[in-house]
Amino acid sequence: MMMLKLKINLLLLLLLSIAIAKAQTNTYKFKRDITGVNSVWHSMKLPDQLYKNANAGFEDLRIFGINGKDTIEVPYLLKQRAYKVNTKESAFKRINQSSNPNGYYYTFQSDATNTINQINLSFKQGNFDWQVTLEGSNDNQTWFSILKDYRILSIKNDDTDYQFTKLSFPDSKYQYFRVALKSPVQPELLEAKISKTDTIKGTYQDVKYKTFDIKNDATIKETVIDVVLENPVPLSYLKLNAQSDFDFYRSIKIEYVTDSFKTDKGIQYNYANLYEGTISSLEKPEYHFENTITSRLKITVQNNDNKPLRLSGLELKGNVYEIIARFDNPKYTYALYYGNEKATSPSYEIEKFESKIPADLTSVTIGHEQHNPAYSIIAEKPLFENKAWLWVLMAVIIALLGWFSFKMLRN
Incomplete structure (x- = not known):
C-alpha cells in the first residue's frame, strides 16, 4: 500500500511539474530547440524564417530551460551589428583667400594637426557646377595634392533643390588645407566644416x-x-x-x-x-x-x-540579429519561444553589465520551427451560451418596463 501511495505521489508531482512548465510557456505559439549548450555564455543568430511569426519588435522572444520539474528563463541581449557613421569636427580658421587666372583659392589652418577626411562647403550661390582641387601642407609653402578635378554641384529651381558640395578623401594629416575652385564667377563661400568621419560597416x-x-x-x-x-x-x-x-x-x-x-x-x-x-x-x-x-x-x-x-x-x-544568452546550467533542455502578440519586452540585469560578457563566444544551433505543444488559448466564453437565457433576460426586462409603466400611469 505504501509503495502504491509513493507511486501516486510521484505521478502527481510529475504532472504538477509539467503543469508548471506549461504555465510559463503556454502563451507562445512556436518554439525552436537550442542545441550545443556546453558553457555559460553563448551566441546565436536568429534564423530568417523566424521573422514571419515573431513580433516586429521582438518583444515575445523568450528562452526557457526545462529539467524535470524545474523551468528557468534564460536572460539574453538582442544585438544587431548596424552601419554607423561617427563624425567629429575639427577646429580651424580661414587664413587666406586669393585668386589668379587659374581659379579661386581658400586656405584653412587647423588648431592642431588632426587627421581629417571630409570638408563640407556651403556657398551663397544656388546654381553652379565647379571643379575643385584640394591640397595639404605643413608649412604653407610646399603643397601636396589630395583631390584633383573633383566636381561639386548645386541646382535650385522649381523642380529641384540639390547640392553636392562635400569633399571626401582618404585620411589626411596636415596643418594647412587649400581649396582651389575653377569658376567663371567669384564663389561666395559662406561656411566650411572640416571633420573626421569614421564608418562602422556593420555585419x-x-x-x-x-x-x-x-x-x-x-x-x-x-x-x-x-x-x-x-x-x-x-x-x-x-x-x-x-x-x-x-x-x-x-x-x-x-x-x-x-x-x-x-x-x-x-x-x-x-x-x-x-x-x-x-x-x-x-x-x-x-x-x-x-x-x-x-x-x-x-x-x-x-x-x-x-x-x-x-x-x-x-x-x-x-x-544580422544576434542573441547573446547566459545559460546558468548546461544540463537543462533549452528552447527559443515566440509568437505571443500580448508579450512585453523582458528586462534582464545583464544589460547593465554588458562589459563583463566575454568577447569570444561559441555559437549554439537554433533548430527548425515547430508548434509549441504546451500552447493553449483560454477562450473567453460568452455570458450566455444558451439562447434560452437571452429569452429569459428579455422577458425580465419587458416585465420590469411594464411594471414601471403601470406604476407611473396609476400615479
Whole structure:
C-alpha cells in the first residue's frame, strides 16, 4: 500500500511539474530547440524564417530551460551589428583667400594637426557646377595634392533643390588645407566644416529578392519599382543599378510594406517610408536606413520631364540579429519561444553589465520551427451560451418596463 501511495505521489508531482512548465510557456505559439549548450555564455543568430511569426519588435522572444520539474528563463541581449557613421569636427580658421587666372583659392589652418577626411562647403550661390582641387601642407609653402578635378554641384529651381558640395578623401594629416575652385564667377563661400568621419560597416547578410518589376508612368512622370522578397527579413541597405547617357539627379523614395488588404481590384498594400533623398550620377546609389523587417519594397524615382533611367537590378542587405544568452546550467533542455502578440519586452540585469560578457563566444544551433505543444488559448466564453437565457433576460426586462409603466400611469 505504501509503495502504491509513493507511486501516486510521484505521478502527481510529475504532472504538477509539467503543469508548471506549461504555465510559463503556454502563451507562445512556436518554439525552436537550442542545441550545443556546453558553457555559460553563448551566441546565436536568429534564423530568417523566424521573422514571419515573431513580433516586429521582438518583444515575445523568450528562452526557457526545462529539467524535470524545474523551468528557468534564460536572460539574453538582442544585438544587431548596424552601419554607423561617427563624425567629429575639427577646429580651424580661414587664413587666406586669393585668386589668379587659374581659379579661386581658400586656405584653412587647423588648431592642431588632426587627421581629417571630409570638408563640407556651403556657398551663397544656388546654381553652379565647379571643379575643385584640394591640397595639404605643413608649412604653407610646399603643397601636396589630395583631390584633383573633383566636381561639386548645386541646382535650385522649381523642380529641384540639390547640392553636392562635400569633399571626401582618404585620411589626411596636415596643418594647412587649400581649396582651389575653377569658376567663371567669384564663389561666395559662406561656411566650411572640416571633420573626421569614421564608418562602422556593420555585419550584413545578403538578401535575395523574388521579383523585380519596373513601371514607367509617363502621366505622373515617375518610375516605380516593386520588389518582392521570399520571406520577411531585416533590410538596412539598398544599392540600385542606374545608368544614363548623361549626368542625372532625381528624387528617390524607398518604402516598405506594413500590411495588406483585399479589394475588388485585388490585394492592395500600405507602405511606410524608409528613405527619401536623391539618386545622382555624382554619388554612389547606395542607401542606408534603419534595420526594418519587411517582405516587399516600393522604390519611386521622380523623372520630371527627363527620360527614365536604365535600372537593371539592385543589391539588398540586412543587419544580422544576434542573441547573446547566459545559460546558468548546461544540463537543462533549452528552447527559443515566440509568437505571443500580448508579450512585453523582458528586462534582464545583464544589460547593465554588458562589459563583463566575454568577447569570444561559441555559437549554439537554433533548430527548425515547430508548434509549441504546451500552447493553449483560454477562450473567453460568452455570458450566455444558451439562447434560452437571452429569452429569459428579455422577458425580465419587458416585465420590469411594464411594471414601471403601470406604476407611473396609476400615479
